[in-house]
Amino acid sequence: MTWQADADLSTLTTFGVPARAQWLCSIDQEDQLPVALQQADRKDLPVTVLGGGSNVLLLADVPGLVLHMQLMGIRHQPDPDDSNAVLVTAGAGENWHQLVDYCLHKGWHGLENLALIPGSVGASPVQNIGAYGVELADVLVSVRYFDTQSVQVRTLDRDDCQFGYRDSIFKQSLKQQAIILSVTLRLSREPRTVVTYPALLQHPDVSADMSPQQLFDVVCDIRRSKLPAPAVLGNAGSFFRNPVVSPDAYATLQARWPDIPAFATSTADVKVPAAWLIDRAGWKGVRRGAVGVHDKQALVLVNHGGGTGQQVLALAREIVASVEQTFGVRLQPEVCLVPAPESGL
Numbered sequence: 001m002t003w004q005a006d007a008d009l010s011t012l013t014t015f016g017v018p019a020r021a022q023w024l025c026s027i028d029q030e031d032q033l034p035v036a037l038q039q040a041d042r043k044d045l046p047v048t049v050l051g052g053g054s055n056v057l058l059l060a061d062v063p064g065l066v067l068h069m070q071l072m073g074i075r076h077q078p079d080p081d082d083s084n085a086v087l088v089t090a091g092a093g094e095n096w097h098q099l100v101d102y103c104l105h106k107g108w109h110g111l112e113n114l115a116l117i118p119g120s121v122g123a124s125p126v127q128n129i130g131a132y133g134v135e136l137a138d139v140l141v142s143v144r145y146f147d148t149q150s151v152q153v154r155t156l157d158r159d160d161c162q163f164g165y166r167d168s169i170f171k172q173s174l175k176q177q178a179i180i181l182s183v184t185l186r187l188s189r190e191p192r193t194v195v196t197y198p199a200l201l202q203h204p205d206v207s208a209d210m211s212p213q214q215l216f217d218v219v220c221d222i223r224r225s226k227l228p229a230p231a232v233l234g235n236a237g238s239f240f241r242n243p244v245v246s247p248d249a250y251a252t253l254q255a256r257w258p259d260i261p262a263f264a265t266s267t268a269d270v271k272v273p274a275a276w277l278i279d280r281a282g283w284k285g286v287r288r289g290a291v292g293v294h295d296k297q298a299l300v301l302v303n304h305g306g307g308t309g310q311q312v313l314a315l316a317r318e319i320v321a322s323v324e325q326t327f328g329v330r331l332q333p334e335v336c337l338v339p340a341p342e343s344g345l
């Protein structure tokens with residue numbers, strides 16, 4: 001395990017903005033983690049955890065130690081409670097999409113809707129990744145993590161992860177405390193497809209009896225046509241979360257904008273697509289120098305090349321102010337801002 005001083009982080013996040021880490025250390029064995037944390041503690045260095053860097057905007061150089069999680073390995077075992085299911089455990093450093101592809105080819109189903117989400121397995125519970133009507137919480141059994149406070153490895157079952165929309169305990173009370181080591185999923189040995197999401201239903205190849213492979217192909221097809229590939233255009237996917245508003249607030253919005261779309265939530269509250277709000281406020285395709293709003297998907301902020309984290313942040317703040325002024329709704333970031341800005345977004 002080596003520590004690299006003054007390390008370049010520009011290629012370690014999908015926004016591709018320039019930033020350096022005071023120290024960078026790759027963790028590819030679990031027993032390296034307590035050693036690295038102890039050394040950081042002795043030197044009084046703050047610790048930042050990085051996976052695939054696809055949900056992070058680096059605003060400046062990162063002080064202290066950046067741990068780049070590269071714990072690999074995929075294991076499986078029969079599910080003792082369900083002969084039609086398999087329990088799959090993957091290391092935090094495994095690539096998420098490669099895990100989805102691997103499971104599909106093994107005949108283990110349930111992840112197809114989550115194909116092509118960039119990033120690592122270890123980050124997947126942090127914001128409870130979701131797409132096309134499925135979220136991680138639907139298949140997750142447990143998360144093994146290193147608890148930096150008790151200095152112990154612990155396991156949290158799904159029901160204790162406090163999963164919500166792009167949310168979990170790892171973003172809340174266990175933020176900065178839990179370093180995820182591996183994730184265990186329950187997948188079906190029988191073909192199962194979830195095709196209830198509107199964007200899927202509109203696709204000509206979607207049908208109730210389609211195979212998991214066909215569903216996987218459709219999801220990849222839709223994503224490739226809608227979202228910019230980070231290798232071509234720096235971005236971190238959806239920059240903002242979809243705001244959730246009360247039924248009264250939604251009724252007020254609808255009175256003024258009758259075509260405002262909405263998704264139901266598990267409560268009476270209503271989720272409004274942030275992309276619609278940003279688009280209607282006139283931001284789609286807008287450029288501010290080297291950064292801008294994607295011209296096909298208003299929820300995605302992009303680095304056209306040579307942009308900085310501060311430039312993206314300034315653009316995000318303009319959008320937040322403009323949407324709030326137009327609709328009275330305050331957008332919150334989905335992307336993690338590192339280091340956290342003092343005045344928030």
Ligand SMILES: Cc1cc2nc3c(=O)[nH]c(=O)nc-3n(C[C@H](O)[C@H](O)[C@H](O)COP(=O)(O)OP(=O)(O)OC[C@H]3O[C@@H](n4cnc5c(N)ncnc54)[C@H](O)[C@@H]3O)c2cc1C
Nearest residue numbers: 049051052053054055118119120122123129130180236237
């Ligand atoms: C083009 C594009 C499309 C996307 N589409 C979707 C989508 O459809 N649905 C969706 O949910 N997300 C989407 N995302 C966001 C992103 O892919 C996910 O949030 C992903 O899970 C981030 O993984 P990562 O390894 O890159 O995490 P990073 O960006 O490295 O880190 C994200 C956060 O997780 C923490 N973290 C990372 N690894 C660990 C660990 N092992 N232990 C503890 N904390 C950790 C980091 O500290 C940070 O706070 C998209 C991103 C892009 C670029």
